[in-house]
Amino acid sequence: MGPAARSCAGAGGTTMSRAGEAIRRHHGKIRAILSQHVTALREGRAEADPQALAAFLQEDLLPHAVGEEKALYPAVDPLIKAYGKATATMSVDHEFIEGSIRRIVQAVQEWAQAEEAEKATRFATLRDLALQLEAVLTLHLEKEERVYLPLFEEHLPEEEQERVLHAMHEAHGHESEQAxxxxxxxxxxxxxxxxxxxxxxxxxxxxxxxxxxxxxxxxxxxxxxxxxxxxxxxxxxxxxxxxxxxxxx
Structure with missing residues (x-):
């Protein structure tokens, strides 16, 4: 089977496939959820929920990164070698994101266990870590959507795109196991x-x-x-x- 049927035009005139659109939709979802958490933390809103933030990072964002490392990047890597650059820089992003998640989860635990007099300081630390992660993640997803997904959609057969998407979902399910x-x-x-x-x-x-x-x-x-x-x-x-x-x- 030839390249996947296209649904609409993407960046630079590249048309988008079903699998590529599914990945973009999940990017949009995690962007929106993280932004909501960060805004609530930064503004000190009553609905700010550090425990929910930690759960989202561990159960959705981190497994998303793992799924890409295990399925999407291996599929894109030969395409990058043929048409662009290596995936190493994106893997470095994931290493940074994983480190940020660990630091935020630790900060949430320290905030939850802190004496009342220390709560504000712990909360400020948590807020700053979340803001830092939001900035890195926004850039990371932008690079994927502008560089990787157009190659993925333009040069991989449809059945291979679906296999990659399925493998990402499987990795997500395994890695989202709660600790x-x-x-x-x-x-x-x-x-x-x-x-x-x-x-x-x-x-x-x-x-x-x-x-x-x-x-x-x-x-x-x-x-x-x-x-x-x-x-x-x-x-x-x-x-x-x-x-x-x-x-x-």
Missing amino acids: LDVRALPPRERHPLIMRTFDALKPGQSFILVNDHDPKPLYYQFQFERAGEFTWEYLEEGPEVWRVRIGRA
Whole structure:
């Protein structure tokens, strides 16, 4: 099959495909959501929600970057070699974005745990980190849409574009698995939060529990209260950190 059927004209006269448009739509979605969070933080609005921001970054933005690294960039790379430049600079962007996400998530945790007198300072730090990420992400997405997607749509067959889009979706689903780090929480708050997180899962979904000791008592609680409903898989077993994938059967 030849190049994909085009739906409309893009930048520089390049026409756009269904897969390319799907990627652009997701770019628009994550731009809009991040902008809403950043505006609320910057202006100190009542609806500013640092926890929701951290969840969006970990569950949507980071998996989007992973999906591109695993599927879109390998497809575009030979096209860049033939028609343009290498993808290395874009991967550097993703490294920076991933680092920013880690810093923001850490800042959210520090803000949530801070004494009331320190809340404003922690919030200002979080706001500045979010603004920095917004600027980098805006530029990163602009480069993808002006350089990569036109090549992707113009020179890849339609079935290959669809394969790349499907692979990106698969990577998104895998990498969006939530990590629940309870190490900073008081012991009495850990099990209730873990059980609430589990109860919110749909069948087949899971999350990664991060703990500072072997959560064997939690396993027994699951056996007693959720017998036959859960899966339990150790990913890391100490001596300082334990990671367990807990899923709904």
